[in-house]
Amino acid sequence: MAEAVIEVDGIEKSYKTNRALAGVSLRVERATVLGLLGPNGAGKTTLVRILSTLLKPDAGRATVAGYDVVEDAEAIRSIIGLAGQYAAVDELLTGRENLELVGRLYHLSRIERRNRAEEVLERFSLTNAGDRPVKTYSGGMRRRLDLGASLVGRPEVLILDEPTTGLDPRTRIELWQYIEALVRDGTTLLLTTQYLEEADRLAHRIAVIDGGKVIAEGTGDELKTQLGGAVLEVVVADSRKLKEAARWLERLGEGRIRLDETRRLVTVGTEGGARVVVEAGQLLVEAGIEIDDIGVRRPSLDDVFLSLTGHAAGDGSETEENPKQGGTRHGRA
């Protein structure tokens, strides 16, 4: 097995009576990205804070580059780069001053601090704003500065908590490219995200976390394959017929059915192929249910997430239940 740079074993953490982590285990191999994917309140930030030694676990063990998060907190702080969910920059200092300050924490020489600050400002398109106090920055600029600050020390292990939340699409893509380059050069990254697209693009492995537990783990493709070959989608003309349509279509799938009232959409996990489309069409026509649209597609990570947690990534709400309470797997069940 390749070398694990981050190893988490049975970590538990409660805030008073609120159990945020209920025994989480995972590993991140050198120069790879682990995407920790989960809805609001799943426990992502709690794990990030434990790994970056800002919070002590109640039980379990975790190491970063061989250092224990409880015993060797100092050592870990000097080798990791961290960008928290909320920007931790000083409002009164300029962008450049903030970056140079971080350089000092990493014990860089004055000239190195200046060079790295300049480099980061340029990399994150902040050169023109570099000498302005951060309090004059927009939300996206702060976010970029905060991410930049995590890179000043050229850390071998990077922990980013929802790094692209609040970034515009262009900046998000630039950041992805930058992260990919860092990982190619050997950086190990743990990244939390609510964006499936982000996990799909960046992460070598994905751990889906919900209710303080890892409920699935694998590559994006493995997770999609777990869900079955394809997804049949049918849009009915009359939303009042949605549930009836679902009852018919359930025969074609393996119990994984979802209803979306607003889009008049039924989604069924199936084997795929044209035969399924034809059969579905016939079933519904015979039942007198008018179809607006019908087709099959490959499952997305979105489907995986919904199927595992019962809610869409990031929305925190439950979706329409399976009409027959069939095989839909629920993380909390």
Ligand SMILES: Nc1ncnc2c1ncn2[C@@H]1O[C@H](COP(=O)(O)OP(=O)(O)OP(=O)(O)O)[C@@H](O)[C@H]1O
């Ligand atoms: N300081 C705290 N005091 C009490 N409860 C907390 C605290 N921080 C987090 N929690 C609770 O712990 C659970 C996990 O929270 P956490 O912030 O780790 O989730 P998250 O996955 O990062 O969510 P989000 O996507 O919203 O950032 C939640 O139920 C949350 O309410």
Ligand SMILES: [Mg+2]
């Ligand atoms: Mg969080």
